[in-house]
Amino acid sequence: MIVTKSWLNEWIDLSSISTDKLLKKLNSIGLEVDSVVNNKVPEKIVFGRVVECVKHPEADKLNVCQVDIGTSTRQIVCGASNVRVGLDVVVATIGAVMPDGMVIKPVKLRGVESYGMLCSAKEIGLGDVCSGIIELDSSIGKYKIGEDVSTNPIFNDDIIEIELTANRGDCLSIRGVARDLSAAFDKPLREINTKEDEDKRVGIGRILTLSHENNLDVNIRYKAIELKNLNIPFVTKLRLVQIEDKRESDIESLILYAIHSTGVILRAYDFNFFRAKNETMARVSLGKDENGFASIISKNKKASIVGVGQDDASKVVGSEGTILIEATYIPPDVISKRMQEKKVPACPAYYRASRGSEPELNQGLDYCISVLEANSASTVYGGTIELGEVNEDKIISVSKKEIDEIIGAVIDRAKITKILKNLGFDTTKSSSDNFVVSVPKFRHDISNKQDIVEEIVRLVGIDNIPSKPFIFAEENRLSDDYTKYKKRQTYRHKAAFSGFFESVHFVFDEKRVLEEHGFATVDESKELLNPIVNTLDTLRTTLLSGLLRAASNNSKNGYSSVKLFEVGSVFNSQREESLKMAMLFCGDKEAESISNCGKPSKVDFVFFAQKVSDIIGAFELRAVETSHSLSHPFASAQILIEGEVVGELFRVHPSVQESYDLDITYMCELDFEKLPYGLKTANQTSKYQASFRDLSIVMPKEMSYEKVKSVIDLSQTKNLVRFYPVDRYSDASLGDNMSLSIRFVLQSFDKTLEEDDITGSMDAILTALKNELGIEIR
């Protein structure tokens, strides 16, 4: 909602209030100021009057004017086609600095001296108000020839954009904002008096009848006017530019101006639209249209839908003839409910209607007619034709105690009464400790006690309410959700310390890409209805694709080592949410440095697995064929923790690497729920020295170490604490076999092991390997 200080001033006297104070007040009463622009016309630009105007002897399109600028008369050459004798104009005098930086100097134009410039609105920074130079009229108020134009508030205005909240339909007009300010400043609202001289006028009843269906929840009122010689005043044109709105025809522009001024929804109709041939009377009927909207109908033709839009055929064309001006009101909940049920195209008026337009129809209608009359040679028909169905009053009762409790401070009773009264609430039925408040019709947003308290809070000023700590009973509030949050936090910290950067991606992904990579996608029946872009048209079912994309971008940005992780939600085909953690490691193991001669080695399987293990603890790997196609088929593994599969770890498929422009890359994705978290218990440890023995066995290259491992595990060899592979060797003599060295750690709780004990254990292992797998020592 755009307002200007001078426009507000038409309804409330702001002459003693600085713009700063005005802005502060607007903010403090909940009308948030979004931006302010001071539109001051520069100095040395003055009011002038053209006293003589003759054609330039050398140029057809130029006029040589003598312009009265108060102290003297100046010769100014002007190229505007609308310049003429008697016109009051805006004159940039010698020395004036125009908004675009141009300095006005005496010049010769085709041999004729010119001492200044007659200005268009654009030239003085007011925008595209009208073509040619400004033609001043009485709409700017009193002015004196020779004075700087910026002494007039219209030429030194503050244009204030207010970010209105959805509940404040009552402030969708200049008068509405002025009304709220009048309560805030405790200053009266200026009502514009438009008493008409009914006797001399032909009554509207002679030319118009209104018929209607009942229970349409509509208030409607008509005036008729014989339109003639309409001239839109300068200020109106200027303000329509300031509110960044415009209409095609003059009458529509004026209607728009009246709507923005008063908040009443107004329309102009061509009288003939409602008049049958050969009849003098026009017949307007109000009824429901095919979608249940209250509509204005002429015979079978729809002229408009109340609060929604007008048919072009019923609009006024031209600027002469009989027209009808209509003011309507429909309660916002009625119109927005209807629209919710049946969406139809709407004009800008719908926004006002759905948020609550001004119900005092006369405010808008009278204002509109008075502006029309003042700026044309029109004649107005006497009286109005009207229908008023919406009339009930809202009464709310709230006790002084309730008010104080909600606010948390004791507010003076008299102060409350004054605030409510200033806001237009009737409080006369209140008792000493109870307020009975009758809500003015324009306050659609007020429906309960809290709403009344809000009004009081708003005008008392929240900053004037002292803060107070809440006193409460302490309670253990460390919920399961908190534990989950902490677990997530712990893993995030570990991942960061292990060298990975935390990334956050949208939970959206591109369905086509997910499918291409062989990932499950959300079932079609549960898919997004209104995705924002094609590349985010589904919910992600994996964290991997987001990490891949990010890695790709970082690689393109020149990072030779990319380490990323994310902990986030993914969805399955049934759109059930679960938490996953994923890591990606691409390219160099470490930063380039002296120690690696500037050529760090690339990440490899073991290195990556070690990094992952630093984060999630000990795990085992089992070869697996992944369900998606991102992985290298011969370097993919399931991750098992204590026998349970918690995720997968793999090298990225070379062709995927290529298509994402990536160096060698490893990834892993984990089910977060399955990752261990909780307190650890310490095992008893032996006080005796541990012994180490290496065993080199010859096994088929094809055989998985997992088999060897499980045989050794199952042998339950005495004193064997742990074992792990340490070396691999193959050569031509070994053929399809390879030699694998395994290191065994043996330890007893009872004693330091002797050679016999150790040999016994190692023999047991060898026997098991030989019996189960046919494997022998090298």
Added chain:
Amino acid sequence: MSLLKEWYDAIKEAQSVDRIEEIRISVFGKKGVLAAEFARMKEAPDEEKSKIAQELNVHKNGLMNELTAKKIVLQTQELIKNMKAEAIDVSMFGQKPQAGALHPVMETMDRIVEYFSSMNFAVKTGTMVEDDFNNFEALNLPKHHPARDMQDTFYFKDEMLLRTHTSPVQIRTMMSTKPPIRMIAPGAVFRRDYDITHTPMFHQVEGLLVDEDGKVSFANLKFILEDFLKYMFGDVEVRFRPSFFPFTEPSAEVDISCVFCKGEGCRVCSKTGWLEVLGCGIVDPNVFEAVKYDNVSGYAFGLGVERFAMLIHQIGDLRSLFEGDIKLLEQFQ
């Protein structure tokens, strides 16, 4: 004896620890000079023996002292030499951490959660896919409500939706728990909006306090939010402006004095000197009615974590937060 004297010179001239060891063996070894002298002493007349022994012992001690002292000198010299050989140009080895970093938004969320946990708020989470009742209806946002425009929503084909705020967590908590309630709901939320200042997903933390009727006031809300904002932003001014949210009444927006220009007015604060950071209010009775709570009062507040993170860390580009961009992230190492 003169033979022994030569060794003094030998020690003096020794250039290495190895040479000292040679000398030691030559002098003190089993087959060394001293042993030989003592052996010879046995052949000397008895009356001279004690004199010779005395003299030999003087030399023995003297040589040993010389030897030990020289050894220490040489050892030290050698150590220094070796260490010199190990000298490095430390200025070549200024380091960047190999560690990664937490995401600034997530870390900001952690700080927010930390504050409210320490103020005895419970942490509650919920699902991203929600239904109309929990996301809108129960929050006093009936289908035709104009405020639904404010939250352009992602819908699914089966009429479910992506939550537009974390408020449904509050509704679910109230539906399943009796008052009093003191909770925050951190998490990702979704609006159908994508431009320089909006992303379709962002993060919120919303808070809710419910207690007996008449107990919870606007003044309480002011207290905790002022304290919270000072915890997050340091020494800032806090301003409350009346506003409107369907689920609270009275409602307010909370501004802090601009952290960039200290309230002087700059580009970030649109020359106003203030930055809007929070929405809050007294819970609307219609919300309590929807969750079937009687005789209670409460306050609620909500904030966008990205906005906090951007203001705290002076991050200019919202969208860069969702790109895993190491250029940005490595600054938080």
